[in-house]
Amino acid sequence: MISDALVARLCDRVAASTSDTFSTVNVFTGGTLAKVPRSSPEDVAEAVEAARKAQQVWAGVAVADRIPVFERFHALLLKHTEEILDILQAETGKSRKDGFLEVSAPLVTVGHYARKAPKLLAPQRRQGMLPGLVKTRELRVPKGVVGTITPWNYPFALAFMDIIPALIAGNGVVLKPDTQTALCTLFGVDLLYQAGLPQGLLQVVIGDGPVVGTALVDTADYIGFTGSTRTGREIAARAGRRLVGYSLELGGKNPLLVLADANVHQAAVGAVQTCFSNSGQLCMSPERLFVHTAVYDDFVQRFLNEVKRMNLAAAYDYSADMGSLTSQRQLETVIKHVEDARAKGATVLTGGKARPELGPFFYEPTVLTDVTPEMLCYDNETFGPVVSIYRVADDTEAVERANATSYGLNASVFSKSIAHGEHVAAQLKAGTVHINDGHVVGLGSADAPMGGMKDSGVGRRNGAEGLLKYTESQNISVQRVPLTTPPRWLPFGWYVKSMQGLLRLIRRSNIR
Numbered sequence: 001m002i003s004d005a006l007v008a009r010l011c012d013r014v015a016a017s018t019s020d021t022f023s024t025v026n027v028f029t030g031g032t033l034a035k036v037p038r039s040s041p042e043d044v045a046e047a048v049e050a051a052r053k054a055q056q057v058w059a060g061v062a063v064a065d066r067i068p069v070f071e072r073f074h075a076l077l078l079k080h081t082e083e084i085l086d087i088l089q090a091e092t093g094k095s096r097k098d099g100f101l102e103v104s105a106p107l108v109t110v111g112h113y114a115r116k117a118p119k120l121l122a123p124q125r126r127q128g129m130l131p132g133l134v135k136t137r138e139l140r141v142p143k144g145v146v147g148t149i150t151p152w153n154y155p156f157a158l159a160f161m162d163i164i165p166a167l168i169a170g171n172g173v174v175l176k177p178d179t180q181t182a183l184c185t186l187f188g189v190d191l192l193y194q195a196g197l198p199q200g201l202l203q204v205v206i207g208d209g210p211v212v213g214t215a216l217v218d219t220a221d222y223i224g225f226t227g228s229t230r231t232g233r234e235i236a237a238r239a240g241r242r243l244v245g246y247s248l249e250l251g252g253k254n255p256l257l258v259l260a261d262a263n264v265h266q267a268a269v270g271a272v273q274t275c276f277s278n279s280g281q282l283c284m285s286p287e288r289l290f291v292h293t294a295v296y297d298d299f300v301q302r303f304l305n306e307v308k309r310m311n312l313a314a315a316y317d318y319s320a321d322m323g324s325l326t327s328q329r330q331l332e333t334v335i336k337h338v339e340d341a342r343a344k345g346a347t348v349l350t351g352g353k354a355r356p357e358l359g360p361f362f363y364e365p366t367v368l369t370d371v372t373p374e375m376l377c378y379d380n381e382t383f384g385p386v387v388s389i390y391r392v393a394d395d396t397e398a399v400e401r402a403n404a405t406s407y408g409l410n411a412s413v414f415s416k417s418i419a420h421g422e423h424v425a426a427q428l429k430a431g432t433v434h435i436n437d438g439h440v441v442g443l444g445s446a447d448a449p450m451g452g453m454k455d456s457g458v459g460r461r462n463g464a465e466g467l468l469k470y471t472e473s474q475n476i477s478v479q480r481v482p483l484t485t486p487p488r489w490l491p492f493g494w495y496v497k498s499m500q501g502l503l504r505l506i507r508r509s510n511i512r
């Protein structure tokens with residue numbers, strides 16, 4: 001399925017000067033999938049400089065003339081979707097359904113910024129200090145070289161949702177994908193170059209985070225990172241010492257609220273779809289379900305029925321509802337959390353065991369109740385197919401318990417009343433809140449920002465901020481006539497009084 005010739009072609013895109021390699025795993029079988037080059041800190045430095053050289057030319061290209069590259073990339077993504085899905089499934093173990101949603105995300109990103117970027121990046125006229133006498137414009141200047149560090153769980157989507165706006169904004173990019181999921185990302189990089197991206201503008205380095213990732217953080221002009229809160233703090237500290245900007249999408253312990261007036265069937269189906277998307281290895285997936293007591297029993301029964309209908313399989317077609325976890329490490333974390341909860345008195349309503357007959361990292365979708373604060377899964381992110389259900393008396397208790405976490409990435413509210421749902425949503429401390437949906441519609445609404453509060457991150461992707469964060473704002477102001485220094489013949493005290501009078505006139509006339 002993934003030929004040696006394809007692997008060799010993709011690996012040629014990696015900035016690596018030695019013959020040292022990593023072995024990646026075919027997640028469905030546990031066997032070796034490919035060997036990918038290992039970059040060194042010196043390779044990172046050279047990649048940054050190469051991207052910087054190409055960026056200086058790219059920054060001079062009009063935004064309208066950059067856009068066609070990404071429109072051609074859009075067409076190539078559609079043409080090669082099946083090949084991308086094959087690689088993505090082999091590297092991550094996710095179901096093809098989840099893979100299709102992932103590959104669709106960059107298509108939405110391209111479509112949005114192809115329309116919006118020319119206006120967002122155009123010079124903006126601003127009100128000068130004194131109307132008519134001072135001309136002021138705000139320009140948007142590229143940061144330079146953006147370092148993008150992406151994770152293994154959604155390697156294709158999260159890479160290109162960030163790379164595309166960074167490039168459109170006029171930057172060069174050095175990308176460090178996770179080693180296990182490098183091939184699908186490299187496939188996308190290859191398509192971008194086929195679409196006409198200038199050579200050298202997008203560089204790829206691969207290696208261990210503490211080595212290659214650190215080297216990138218220490219050299220790039222802006223850092224974008226998606227991953228754990230612990231690593232995000234380290235990146236922020238290093239970037240802060242250099243006074244370079246960063247955007248961090250970090251962990252979550254997301255709540256899903258089923259209100260008393262919810263459509264219980266819709267809530268149960270929606271909860272299953274979002275909780276077990278990508279086997280729960282999604283930063284936006286709910287792990288805590290707070291259900292109003294009036295609908296609790298009905299919801300739990302419907303939810304369990306939906307979970308038990310799920311088809312787990314290592315299938316390169318659309319027959320599987322849920323695929324595999326991506327690594328032995330994730331499997332061990334899930335087992336540890338479930339067994340800890342079971343030992344401390346939690347009830348396993350369904351699931352609760354590995355399924356090695358399906359593949360080395362499969363684990364059943366698992367539903368727990370009676371989860372208490374001393375259990376690991378209570379407030380630590382499991383990042384697997386494990387959810388806990390809690391009965392709540394009213395909206396107030398649901399909101400308080402949902403907010404009782406250091407995280408604030410995503411939340412979901414189910415209610416038949418949109419007004420009621422929006423009222424509750426506004427009280428939740430989360431960067432994105434979905435009503436009658438788990439995570440898809442907010443993420444897919446590319447005109448709106450998406451990101452985390454509290455320990456779930458800094459900055460946003462999507463929306464205007466998702467593009468403008470890759471630029472510096474520059475104020476260019478022109479003094480049409482001398483204003484700041486009075487003529488020599490005018491006493492300074494008179495100058496002060498005349499300026500005060502002018503400012504009063506401007507204020508009263510409502511010009512400013």
